[in-house]
Amino acid sequence: MRKIYITAASLLLLNVISPAVHAQKKQVLSAIDAKVNALIAKMTLEEKVGQMTEVTSDVVSKTNVADHQLDADKLKEAITKYHVGSILNVSGHAYSREHWYDVISTIQKAADQDRLKIPVIYGIDAIHGVTYTLGSTLFPQEIAVAATFNRDIAHKAGEITAYETRASYIPWNYSPVLDLGKSALWPRIYETFGEDPYLVKTMGAAIIKGYQGNDVGDKYHVAACMKHYLGYSFPLSGKDRTPAWIPDRYMREYFLPSFAEAVKAGAKTLMINSGEINGVPVHASKYLLTDVLRGELHFDGVAVTDWRDIQYLHDRHHIAATQKDAVMIAVNAGVDMSMVPYDYTFFTYLVELVKEGKVPMARINEAVHRILKVKYELGLFERPVGNPDDYPKFGSEEYRMASVQAANEAITLLKNNNNVLPLKKSMKVLVTGPTANTMRSLDGGWSYTWQGDESDKFAANKNTILEAIQQKIGKNNVSYEVGAAFDSLQNIDEAVSAAKKADVIVLCLGELSYTENVGNIEDLNLPPAQIQLAQALAKTGKPVILVLTEGRPRIVTDAEKLSAATLMAYLPGNEGGDAIASILFGDVNPSGKLPVTYPRFPNALNNYYRKNLENGNPDDKHGYNPLYEFGTGLSYTTFSYNNLHISKPELKDNETLTVTVDVKNTGQVEGKESVLLYTSQQYASIAPDTRRLRAYDKISLKPGETKTVSFKITPKDLAFVNDISKTVTEAGEFKIMVGDQTQSFNYVSAATVPSRTGRL
Template identity: 40%
Template sequence: MKRLSNILLLFFLTVPVLAQPYLDPGRSVSERVDDLLSRMTLEEKIGQMTQVNFTLYNSTGRQDKVDLIPEKFIPLVRDHKIGSFLNGVAATPEVWERYSRQLQELNLKHSRLKIPLIYGMDHVHGTNYVTGGTIFPQPLNLAATFNDKWGREMGRVTAREAADLGHHWIFAPILDLAVNPYWPRVYETFGEEPLLAQRMGSAFIKALEAEPSIAPYKVAATAKHYLGYSGSDSGWDRTPAQIPQQYLHEFFVPAFRSAVEAGVDTVMINSAEINGIPTHANPRLLNQLLREELGFDGVAVTDWEDILYLVSRHKVAHDEKEATRMAIEAGVDMSMTALTTTFPSVLKGLVEEGTISEERIDTSVRRILSLKFRLGLFENPFPSTDRFERIGAPEHRKMAQTAAEESLVLLKNEDQLLPLQREIKLAVVGPNAFTKRDVSGGWTLNHQGGREEDYPARVKTVAHALKVEFPNLVKAEEAEVIVAVVGEHPYAEGSGNIQDLTLPKQQLEVLKSAFTYGKPVVIVHMSGRPRLLEGFDEKAEGLLWAGLPGFEGAPAIAGVLSGRINPSGRLPFSYPSAPGHFLPYHHKPQEKSTAAYPFGHGLSYTNFAASALEISENTASVTITNTGKVPGRHSVLWFLQDEVGRITRPVKRLRDYQSIWLDPGQSERLEYTITSRDLGYPDREGKLVLEEGWHTLSVEGQKIRIFQRDGRVIRTDKGEAL
């Protein structure tokens, strides 16, 4: 019934212009765009290139309430012709539906050509701004599963829960690399290895954008933050990076190339700068590399107020007018002006004086309108209540729960202390054990993480989950084992900037106290990056990296400690041993890694063995066997090392991975097809270089040397011709 009323409302709103070709869904997108563009004024075009934050028209003017004051909103669409809005805080599906409906109704009423709005949301780990929505582990946790399924399932569930609410533009996935552990957005990434970002990011994009069950709606993904954002020299958010061109092409470009190949609709631009040039003013990156070389034909949007930051932060422009010219000439399509509305008039002035051509404006508007047509917004601009039962549905939460279980990484298990017996006398200490906020981190219910009282009753603290798993919780002095739960409290972006990787003093005092009782201590570490424990991890009998496992994370942690869940996560980053020295696993030979726990490290309650590594032409195969006594999941990692190169090569690179389940005694034969890209590397222009020579292939302790020529493996070190 609700969908029928939507159709009738849209009919009466558009009946005066139904004869116009751009409103005919039977025509191609390009035909509709051509027709609509020909009818638009310059002001209407520039309005489509503008995106503002919801706080400009909500009742409080703060990021705390999802509502709309018509007197504030109408001038934005009537006078400024703005075509996109963003952001919010946690609100019920009913509130979001009512809000999105009012937004579109007022817009269509005051839009001369009835162009629908597109609304952007930071749903970065599920529908994290929907009360009752499904909250997945943060992306860093998903990467620890080495299982592409979870990128795909998070994309699918996000689409199913967001589309009906009017959230048609999702600002995810983040494809930056966690190469600096100080960086406050590490937890939003898929780790330090490009292959993880490539595969998990692409899985998310394809699932989100192609989910069939949300028809008649569609949802757009955003590959962010293009390019090199996380390579910050200081490790602080939105600060400069010095990245050599060859390194940029080898490590930062691949995930965005894969996103473009996956069909990503939009790209969000890096807020910072590379090699002295702000990305928003860099035509080499935005026009040449992104458009011409990678083939991206979608919408490139700025991040928060980033055109203005060319003046105030980067100081490469004298004023907003100059900054706007630089950004548009560099290739920006849409400005997330956020809290200001001066962009449309400034850009209009640049066109009227002849500095920017209207043809250049048409190029960006064509991309934006094409996106709106592809998403079906002209036919279906209004939200719907028909499928609310899917939001936070049990099958969705089960997905998030299983993802959380697979994401936990057991780093240490001295004398096989774990798993613990259910009857054991257990003490639970540490501030992170007693809050719901700390299990999910930032971008959860609010930008900086919701208030404790905002979290649903079904979300459990770690202490509560341990009480369910281990009924005999006691004081520390009475315990047989002490579980110390420490880590970070929620943060997002710049509020997470730190000067020391070591955990704060208050957290270390908890650990110090735990060891005074002379009992075995198991540390559960919940953080968005690898914070250091000042040597207490060396004293502990057990260490579990829990990361930020989301709403279903606490029972998963308790399940691993009890043995109900066999841990299978592996580190998607290198865990440093000291605050002043850190290297990714793919460092150069002359650099010596001092990682406390290396990339790919992760223990299990069973044992896995690899055998019979063989290669036939460019296909390698190996047998993996569960040699232990309990079933378990295992991620198999394939590495290649280029032994000699004209430029120094990394000590090794991850080239493939598979996640498998094996019962005790069960074996599985796995294959990895070696590509020419795996055997080569990009030069400083991004062109593939293939050097004849030896490579070492390693998988789960098995190694074989192979000789390649022109991307083909022609023999092994055993003298076998292939």
């Protein structure tokens, strides 16, 4: 029997991390603090400000050359004149390990020529594996990892990514994304762990522990960077880097828990939200960057900007009259390091501001202390460049199989009419649709290049969906017609003709790779051409198996209603084609569950934890009615839930409620089941959510086997943020829901805030 001990739903006040933990941490790190303090005492103002400066690799690289080369003169200027503390990114596309070794070695040799010999910390976006190193292990994107509901998979992906990042001689990973994927319109939803705060915070903590291990300074782990603090994922328009309007109570209830949990998990660094909230750019918000982040969450690591975001305080947000003012505002608000990234203006302005008394030296020393501490913790002073021979598992079969498992457990079976799946391998299959024969729709953005637009070149040795099906059942049993591009019809007549000759149609729809503002859309509907292809194929009378590879839940209602079965594959990574084929033909039993609510209509984007007012009523026929609800996911077997039991009918302060439920495999094949526990508060002073996920576990069951799953719930797990931004648990009746089972209990506390009744 496996047990889950649930942490609080909203650990958002001053005591998020206990004083005892802080005291212990301070004692452990005292030796490093002493080294940092001694080094800071030797530093000039310019050397300190240099440590706070981060430039992109283009700044120190040659231009107009076929292959990437560092420029010795530019690098010398960056290190010895500006004392740059950090470099990031790639120029062009992914490098080989050998080239990364040359790049990092050259940079650290240059740093060794500076007066104090402080190593540079190099950062990279390794968000689903080492995305900028050739031959690395690419995992499914975060949204797909969330669909596994398996913390072990997240942790293992973190471990392998850290190993291969260090094998690329890079110690700093700008991951994980801890933003809440609430808005289906937002182009970066695939980089999140879904729409639920509990799922995001627990999966995020698991991958952070995988990245950083027990000793972040060893040669196999990296510093994690939780991002994008805070509220980045919920712009009002749904478009990237546009204004958000999020009340403080709402922010603390839904968006802050993942970052609070990441601090508890020990994340070393943090990247700041590029947008603005309630008219205030987060890079200028002392309230969020100092009062909340440092004062409440007790985060003591490095806060780095996102791309050019101090400059944008002037250029885009228009809250700073000059670029110099922008630097003053951001640093005084709490920014430690500026991802400038193309020039040294930040350095020049900040030196001037300190000399003018507009930025206190104490603020500079604070920021530099944090930066240098992370460098010491990573072991960069002793080992600025790794040993190439220390990483024999890089790109290994063992690591590839971990990615295969992640993809297998992520892919979600949403519909399976008359058990049309799994398909027989003797069938004649038409494979069609714009995502059928491209790696771009399996890998998504941040794959070899920023936009993932060269995945077909760099992942040419991996199987597209078409190639995987051909390998699975033989090319003679597979025909292929593209039918439609992403936004236009192609040879639809040929596709229909081929469908008439086939036993079944595998229709692959979805999106091409994108990220950030490049992925902004005006319409959540899939382009009409893809829907028209589905409609034309359905008229043949042959069963249509709809396979969706997409970074967000695009509206597919008119196509989906025509399918016999529907698979949501998300962006499953380099092994995704094989995983899809294995599920289609029954070599793998699907076990993924939706980590988001899949909308039926473009203007019906409610999350599953909606308010009761959103459910509709007799006078409103347009209430909550998604195409598929959060947590939906079928299997080739069946599971029954029985004997939901709670340990007591009343829960009091400082007590724990034990919840058990029996889960049985009532089908004919072995399968995995994600057991999801929800709670619902019946009445509260803030309108309660309809239900909230409080725990989950994933189990494997053989046919006929029963397992008892156990969970623990405390009053903190039932808490919410009230109208004065305090986290409280109020007395009253609660329901627990697991599968189709329901039980009720009462929480009783003399100290609780009474529920409101009556009208305002």
